[in-house]
Amino acid sequence: MLFFKKSFITLCLGISFAFANEGAAAIDSIWNPSLCKECHKEQYMAWKTSLHAKSHEESNELYKVLIDYTSKALYKPRNEIVTECGACHNPKLKIKQVDPNIALSKIYGIEVKSLQNMEKTIQSEIDSDMVKTGMSCYICHNVDKINKQKHEQDVGYKRFEWARGILITGPYEGDENYIFHKTAKRDFFRENDELCLSCHQGMGSKMKFSAYNTGIESTKNAQRCTDCHMGDTKMNYLSPNLKVDTLQKREIKNHFFRGARNSQILNEAIDLSFEKISNSKAKLTLHNLVSHNVPTGFGGRSIVIKISAMSKTGEILANNDFTLRTIYNKADGSETFQYSAFTLSKDTRLKAFENRSYDLQIPDGTKSVKVEVVYYVIAPELQNLIDIKDETFTKPYQAISRIFKF
Numbered sequence: 458m459l460f461f462k463k464s465f466i467t468l469c470l471g472i473s474f475a476f477a478n479e480g481a482a483a484i485d486s487i488w489n490p491s492l493c494k495e496c497h498k499e500q501y502m503a504w505k506t507s508l509h510a511k512s513h514e515e516s517n518e519l520y521k522v523l524i525d526y527t528s529k530a531l532y533k534p535r536n537e538i539v540t541e542c543g544a545c546h547n548p549k550l551k552i553k554q555v556d557p558n559i560a561l562s563k564i565y566g567i568e569v570k571s572l573q574n575m576e577k578t579i580q581s582e583i584d585s586d587m588v589k590t591g592m593s594c595y596i597c598h599n600v601d602k603i604n605k606q607k608h609e610q611d612v613g614y615k616r617f618e619w620a621r622g623i624l625i626t627g628p629y630e631g632d633e634n635y636i637f638h639k640t641a642k643r644d645f646f647r648e649n650d651e652l653c654l655s656c657h658q659g660m661g662s663k664m665k666f667s668a669y670n671t672g673i674e675s676t677k678n679a680q681r682c683t684d685c686h687m688g689d690t691k692m693n694y695l696s697p698n699l700k701v702d703t704l705q706k707r708e709i710k711n712h713f714f715r716g717a718r719n720s721q722i723l724n725e726a727i728d729l730s731f732e733k734i735s736n737s738k739a740k741l742t743l744h745n746l747v748s749h750n751v752p753t754g755f756g757g758r759s760i761v762i763k764i765s766a767m768s769k770t771g772e773i774l775a776n777n778d779f780t781l782r783t784i785y786n787k788a789d790g791s792e793t794f795q796y797s798a799f800t801l802s803k804d805t806r807l808k809a810f811e812n813r814s815y816d817l818q819i820p821d822g823t824k825s826v827k828v829e830v831v832y833y834v835i836a837p838e839l840q841n842l843i844d845i846k847d848e849t850f851t852k853p854y855q856a857i858s859r860i861f862k863f
Contacts, residue, residue, distance in 0.1 A: 487623055487638060488549070488587050488595040496637070496696040500712045501594070507714040509592035512546040514539070515584075516591065518847040519834070520546065523794060526843055530787075530797035531664075534559055536579045541662035544613035545655075547588045548596055552579050553614075598625045601643070603651045609667055612659035629707060636699075650675075653682040657754065666756070666785065666795045674749040676809045685722060685747065686715050717752075717832045718849065723760075723856035726751050727807070729828055731861035737821075739863065741828060742814045745807040752806060752832070756783045756795035759836030760806075760856075763829040766820055766863075774820045781806045782836050792838060823863050830857035 490510075494501035504510055514521035524542065528535045536555055543550040559572050582588065601620035606612075620626055623638040628647045631640025645652045650672070658672030667673075687710035694704055715722045728744040741764065745751050752758040759782040766775040782805060785798035795801075807813060819826070832854040835843075840851055 487625075488590070488593065488599075490590055490593045490595070493594045496699060497594075498698070499693075500695075500709075503712040504594065504714075506719070507712065508716060508718075509714055510590070512591035513589045515589055518845055519850045522843045522845050523796065526794065527796040530793065536576065536583070538662075539583055540579070542668075543583075543588075544615055544661050545668075547583075547591070548614035548617065548656075550582060550588050550614075552582045555579060597652060598627055600626060600645075600652065601641075603645055603655055606655075606659065609659045610662065612661060612668075613656050616655045647683075650682045653686075657682075664796055664798075666798055666801060668796065669754050671749050671753045674753060674809055676748045678748050680748045683710055685725065687711050687713075688715060717854060717856065718834065721856070723751075723830065723832060727830060727857065729830075729857065729859055731826065731828070733863055734816075737819050739817045739819050739826065740814050741817055741826075742812055743807060745809060745811045745813075748809045750806040750808055752781065755834075756785060756798075757835045757839050758782065759833040759838075761831045761833070761853075762815075763827075763831060764817065765827040765829075766823040767825050767827060767860075768822050769824045774823055775818075777817065779805075779815060780836075793842070794839065819863060826861045826863050828857070828859050828861065829855060832856050 490501060490504070508517075511517045512520070514524060520542075524535060524538050527533075528538045531538075534555060536552075537559075540550065540552050540555055543552075556572065556575060558569070559576060562569050562572050599620050600617050601624070602618040604611075604616050604618065606616060620641070625631075625638045625640050626643040626646070627640060628642060629640070630642040654672040657669045658667070659669065660667045690708040690710050692706045693709050694706055695709065696704070713719065717723050726745065726747045728746055730742045730744065732740045732742070734740055741762075743762070752760055759780060762779040762781070764777040764779075765773050767773055783795070783801060784803040785793055785795045786800045786802050787793045787797070788799040817826070833852075834850045834854075835845070845851060
């Protein structure tokens with residue numbers, strides 16, 4: 458016996474009728490995350506604030522600006538970059554590649570009506586409501602099978618086989634007497650990291666460096682991506698507003714998808730230890746507690762270790778900084794983002810589970826040493842390459858601050 462709120466009945470009945478024949482209308486309806494919210498509000502509200510919900514350029518200024526930057530740097534049409542990056546940013550994008558003649562027509566200033574119409578079709582698809590929802594519920598939970606990555610360019614939808622009809626996949630088997638959609642268990646939700654690494658390992662196009670290398674960086678151990686980025690499990694109902702006799706409490710993870718910007722995850726990833734060697738020397742050791750590089754992912758990220766020697770009164774006697782980041786360069790040696798890079802000249806990131814020590818010279822009169830770990834989405838050295846107004850991408854995020862007695 459089901460008991461629904463009155464306002465909920467109309468919507469549910471409408472969905473039920475629409476899904477009855479598992480036709481095109483059913484598939485067109487099930488992608489919308491606002492429908493998922495009616496039963497899975499907690500998961501929806503967490504996802505809505507996550508970066509997965511902001512994978513489309515309309516809701517992510519950094520992504521939009523980097524598309525423009527890469528398009529100009531590689532002399533490629535903008536929509537070609539969008540479709541290449543869309544393998545992960547928008548895996549349900551129906552346009553998989555752009556006719557190279559579009560680029561040629563622009564280079565030579567030739568107007569070809571069929572190509573212009575093609576461009577309009579591509580832009581219309583990029584701006585469609587489904588694509589704009591980003592990495593929504595329907596993307597991960599519509600994956601039926603993940604194929605082995607044969608080439609670095611096999612990322613996102615190129616590795617996926619989509620579930621058909623109204624089948625939603627997840628870590629649990631569903632009830633055969635389903636109401637709104639079928640549910641089937643798939644091992645990749647709990648047994649391995651393949652779902653995450655389908656996008657977080659590899660390159661979206663024919664570039665020299667991978668967009669993400671988190672999988673290659675990772676060591677084989679018991680740590681899973683979701684252990685840190687979705688946090689601890691809790692027992693709860695997946696659909697608490699559905700009063701169904703057979704409803705069971707299950708282990709549920711947070712769909713907030715924790716990162717350095719929306720959580721204190723760096724506190725869990727890095728530990729610090731400090732040792733006084735003599736009256737003028739000390740050793741600071743950084744301990745990477747996770748199974749991938751820190752920072753990982755987008756090559757523009759940076760972590761700055763700020764060290765301040767302080768007197769008894771708190772006066773700063775000396776400063777020193779260490780930076781954890783990658784440095785990519787163009788053919789002329791100038792710094793750039795990895796998408797258009799010719800060389801990788803430097804990589805000072807902490808490797809998986811690495812312990813790295815720095816020898817410090819301590820001035821006379823020092824009574825304490827302050828160590829701060831500061832995170833940047835875009836390294837200060839790169840921020841002048843692009844015009845970005847959203848401060849969430851440019852401001853410093855203080856992750857750790859500790860004072861050691863000397």
